[in-house]
Amino acid sequence: MNATARMLHRMGLLSMLLCFCLPAGALAQDWPAKPIRVVINFPPGGPSEIVMRLAGERLLPALGQPIVIENRPGASGNIGADTVAKAAADGYTFGITPDTLYTVNPLVFRQMNFNPWTDLAPVILVGSFSQMMVCNPSVPVKTLGDLIELAKQSKLAYASGGAGVPGHLASELLLSMTGVSMLHVPYKGPAPATADVIGGQVPCGFLAAPTVLPHVKAGKLRALAVSTRARSPLAPDVPTAEEAGVAGFDAPFYLVLFAPKGTPPAIVERMNAEMAKALAAPEVRQRAAALDIVTLGGSAQEARSTLEATARKWGPVVQRIGLRLD
Secondary structure: OOHHHHHHHHHHHHHHHHHHHOOHHHHOOOOOOOOEEEEEOOOOOOHHHHHHHHHHHHHHHHHOOOEEEEEOOOHHHHHHHHHHHOOOOOOOEEEEEEOHHHHOHHHHEOOOOOOHHHHEEEEEEEEEEOEEEEEOOOOOOOOHHHHHHHHHHOOOEEEEOOOOOHHHHHHHHHHHHHOOOOEEEEOOOHHHHHHHHHHOOOOEEEEEHHHHHHHHHOOOOEEEEEOOOOOOOOOOOOOEOOOOOOOOOOOOEEEEEEEEOOOOHHHHHHHHHHHHHHHHOHHHHHHHHOOOEEEOOOOHHHHHHHHHHHHHHHHHHHHHHOOOEO
């Protein structure tokens, strides 16, 4: 090895040594240097994607790089989340999902190719959303209390957007807290479930507020309650289940931004800070409210703590109904 080669070799070793000695924040100083991919683990056009696009418009000037949305639906969000779990932990791949990926899927799927609690890192709570209990107007009930009493007297059915989705979980929590039973009729999404409640094939359903509210306003459905402790921004005149007489009932659901495990803490903190600013923007909050989403924020640790508390709530419900998915 000649003198020039020896010098270059030493410089290379020195550079590597310096990189190892640099703190994570210094290594992340130049982030982002290219577009950031955000995987949506549900089909195009859903609330997760819409809110992420709204936030992405604010992130572009803040980060200097565009947010590239990639839809990877299937298996109740598992397919998209698996894509993120297996991506390089370099700050250029994130995902956004309903909280059920963490709180329900590990309990009901016999096999998952990743563990959301150990292979993914929550970054921020993007928002919360509710479900709305609606009935066909022919059902002789005007309040949630009326529905509970009717269910005690006769066998009723309720529709949901599918097994293990928020509407199914909220319904079963309501039934367990009130001591009544109803037959679950799952559909492939809230839209077909809503259509059959309107048509009278199923009397009622806990369904997504943005889907059912136009039909409530048109008089085709009767709204009885929402699943959260606070009223829906889409329907402030519809009482909460707690206001309607079910003490302590509160079933919010969350959208969470997450990253592969091992993503540098400095990058997670930067993404958290910029997302929080984007979600707090009045235009983003207003447009999210039109989707029945209350934008949130908070630290990455607060996001994990909320997911853990939510998982403790839904665990007994999932066990009670014996829900299992392939």
